[in-house]
Amino acid sequence: MKIKGLYVHIPFCSIKCPYCDFTSIVLNNNQVYEKYIDALKKELSLYKDFHFNIETIYFGGGTPSVLPPKLIGDLIEFVYKNFKIKENHEITIEANPNTYRYSQFKEIKSFGVNRLSIGNQTFNKKHLVSLGRNHTPEDTINMVNDAVKAGFENISLDLIYGMENQTLKELEEDLNIYTSLPIKHISAYMLTAYEDTPLGSMVLDNKYKLPDEETTTQMFKLIDNYLESNGFYRYELSNWAKKGFECKHNLFYWTDKYFLGIGVSAWSYVDGERFGNTKNLTEYFDMIGKGKKPTKFREILSEEDKRFEKIMLGLRLKEGVNINLIKNKEILKDLQNEGLGKIKENKFSLTQDGLMLINQIVTRLF
């Protein structure tokens, strides 16, 4: 199987958000940016002998939009020149609301970027502050308008829910604004207190109180129902899109397709093997400088691992998984009777209620 997705990690941000568990450093230095893009090209060259048929490129972060558009263009050009790339490919860039404006959008569009994922999180001023975001609701609205003007049709907005003291009403107000904007895709994440993040410590120390189970359950239902009735359908646990605007790149992650990740902390899945790069920028530069792949973690998947992953990832999707993957078939009927799952022909998928219990269910099915 050929590598279809290319993930490019840009580990730079203008500020570090307290909840974020992605690898990033706060840095504003064009020389380092250039050096990094250069290193990415060198890293890509190390994989020349892998089999590619690239359908998607995804610039994630960090905040890729801290880079001048020209650097993004540089890398895309390098890929075009050196790798096999499919027609009608998808190129996504993550952008933060107070970065690119009309002219930058025009520029990246000219390099081939055709999908935008904007890190908005919420339109509620109070919650933007509590999430440590350095932008206003207006920044996002201006950005969306500029992007549309520059010709972007495929725009996604991130939404975070489950902040301290957030009410269902506030969430509904957010959803109202989201659905009124000219966007095609929404990724909604429940605020998660990851270990080793400032938010994680605050929650542990009882300095930040996440809403209770019942509230967040209601929130998920509200989002799902609200978006469904406004033309966005849920194709994955955290992702809703208008028909035809699903993120092709992310779908590769959930459907067992091969992808290569480059840059600091990027993960790849190629030929039944998952491998991840060093999370340390200095070490990354160092290894690339020595002409070595910056791989730090490696996991060769057994057949059981593959089966487990297929269930774990497949159940996130609307279409579910093939029943033959499931060992404990007896429980499927129970799940269906309880309204947690659906059996249709040879597929098992989760309902809205079931999706919220996906971890529990996965451990019971395997």
Added chain:
Amino acid sequence: MSDRLKYIRNFSIIAHVDHGKSTLADRLMEFCGAVEEREKKDQLLDSLDIERERGITIKLQAVRLKYKAKDQNEYTLHLIDTPGHVDFGYEVSRSLAACEGALLLIDATQGIEAQTLATFWQALNLDLEIIPVINKIDLPSADVDRIKQQIEEVLGLDSEEAILASGKAGIGIEEILEAIVNKIPPPKGNENEPLKALIFDSYYDPYRGAVAFVRIMDGQVKKGTRIRLMSTGKEFDVTEVGAQMPKMTALDEMKAGDVGYIAASIKDVKDIRVGDTITDARNPAPQPIPGFRPAKPMVYAGLYPTGSTTFEDMRDALEKYSINDSALTYEIESSPALGLGFRCGFLGLLHMEIVQERLEREYGIELITTAPNVIYKVRLKTGEEIEIRNPSQLPEPTKIDAILEPYIEASIITPSEYIGAIMQLVQEKRGVQKGFEYIDQNTALLRYEIPMAEVLFDFHDKLKTATRGYASFDYELLDYKEGDLVKMDILINGETVDALSFIVHRDKAYRIGRNIVDKMREVIPRQLFEVRIQAVIGSKVIASAKVAPLRRDVLAKCYGGDVTRKKKLLEKQKEGKKRMKQFGKVELPQEAFLSILKAE
């Protein structure tokens, strides 16, 4: 009487746990030169670690000592050790039956305790000569006068005869040995009569096979003798006779009056039953020694493998373990809730704890125990009477005429300030007072008839708490009595969990049912499906509770870099669930199966 018998004395030491029996025994052995200084371990008679840890003696042994008395004659003394716990009452009686006398050891700081008293009465019934010994007199809190008063009033012995001693400080040791020689009568018996040897203990030796500890009542035995065990008729050829000095030492022969061991390449320790008589197959005794009673388990419980232990692992461990524990019985049991395991029979609760602990510690077995139960007798409407060892096997109520349960007579000795607390406790346990007397100004002896089932769970602990550890307790089995008993089943989502069924008195059923259900709700985690817990009698629900299903997990993102971490997390969760037992579509943790123990 032959000259040989004149110089033999057979005796036991009667004592409460911790009253210093093992230390005193060590001193006696040392005095007689049976122990080299360098061989000394703390307490020689207790050979198992677990005994030493708990300060109790489980296995009996018999030591042969040579004592040169003040009369210048050398005597052969056989010290027969007795187990010190209520569960082993029958073994104690057989050890006493092998003796002509006993030292009654009383802790000068504690006074007479229930267990000592029970054993004392057994000894008296067997016409043993009793020598009271007041031990630990060197301790500052020793109250010799009080103990002397107890000896007079409770035991009816002459307190002037009591020897003041301290095993630890080595006080009174020679005086004790002289009293053994002068007061305890020599054994009777005729070495020319057919062989009659009383078995009072057994153990498994990897070289000798199952070994019997015996007192020769009549006749003689030596290597090559063809012996017959009179209760089963099984025959073996003796490979070795000998005595513990204290090491196992082969002898040419043993004759009437002697105490020692017989090995005969016996493979199964269960062939050697305590209380049975060994005779000469070629010249058998017409009658066995009276008083034989096959060891009978009093308490049953299910033992099931869990964690990484398989059924086969557990079977192997039980096989090996029971080689040295003839009292343990086990048979395969299949429980819909717990899978394949064993129904095990124990002499009592302590015995059960010991077995469980040794299987875990010495054999590395991970197991789950169901709540223990006594043996019930059920009289059916057809007139037939059956025994029930597992409450889930109780027949339909419509077929039952009556359920009978075993009663015990409990003796409790307590400082008088705790009498009120004990009376209240015993009343909760359906006890009926049968006796009340003061054994000195501050100490009372209470006697109760209590259903045995009531003392199974937490009686010991509650007694300890109620009396701050000052009361002592002993019991004797009485008979079966009809009771207003019902079977309570625990249903999970409408289905009976067989391993949780138990038999309870109707008056207590509601309270216990409620408590169990509440306890289970606490220990069963929320999960995908609602867990409905019900306590029912027949079809009547007497208590119920629900564990609400989970509503949601952590709904985290999962992109390319999250897959490995997420997988590890779920695998860990799955691993954690291995300690749960699947029941239908829900999962029950091990604690749920022990809820009954905490229901009072």
